[in-house]
Amino acid sequence: MSELFDFGQKVLAKQAFSVFLGAELTKFEPGEAELTLLVRDELKQQHGFVHGGVVSYLADNSLGFVGGSVLTDVVTSEYKINYARPAIGEKLVARASVLASGKRQAVCQSKVFAIDGNEEKLVAVAQGTLNKVE
Template identity: 65%
Template sequence: MDILDYGRGILDQQPFSQLLGAELEKFEQGFAELHLPVKDELKQQHGFVHGGAVSYLADNALTYAGASVLGAVLTLEMKINYSRPAVGERLIARAVVESSGKRQAVCSCKVYAVNDGEEKLCAIAQGTVLTMK
């Protein structure tokens, strides 16, 4: 089983991710990319994707990136900056490992809203993940 199939198996075990409709598109050493189809249930009153959904996607991408170098992990902390409202058909979160040791990894993530094929940056997150070992 390759790492992408393994990662998708983990995502399938996350009821909240299944509820939202998250998809793991890329998963490799030090990198993860998750997609989230935008549906009305994820929007707030102004028609933008709710910040909680954007934050969820960043958090999950950060943990996937960290897990690619550490194994099973949990989020220790995360910070997110929203740069513009998320509007479109899909969100894409791309996370990379910036630094890692034996027990933790610092990762960064950019979240893009895709509208008519054009990606627009809507959030930047940074987080630390801790191994469960």
């Protein structure tokens, strides 16, 4: 494991909400981050698929991690999410990448997928701006 990945694991462990949801950091390197979450009934809404707030959490937090991979300590200043389809599956994975970055700001994208067996379906796409904490 890299120093960056170890650092990311420590950051995630300090996020009480992430721990509560059961999120796992599965990839963290410069310009790329991946968070996964096992689906449980408590995370579903009345129609049986994962609540949009949970999908949004994964998108936002993966944006924060990937922005932090190039700027160190960041906060989300804005993001937009588009839901493509209901999140139905055993696990969710958010894969984020940096689109552009400067000294104080990074524009990043996250794609959230639902995994059911060997099938993976895109459920949401988010784009956000992360600002360096100074």
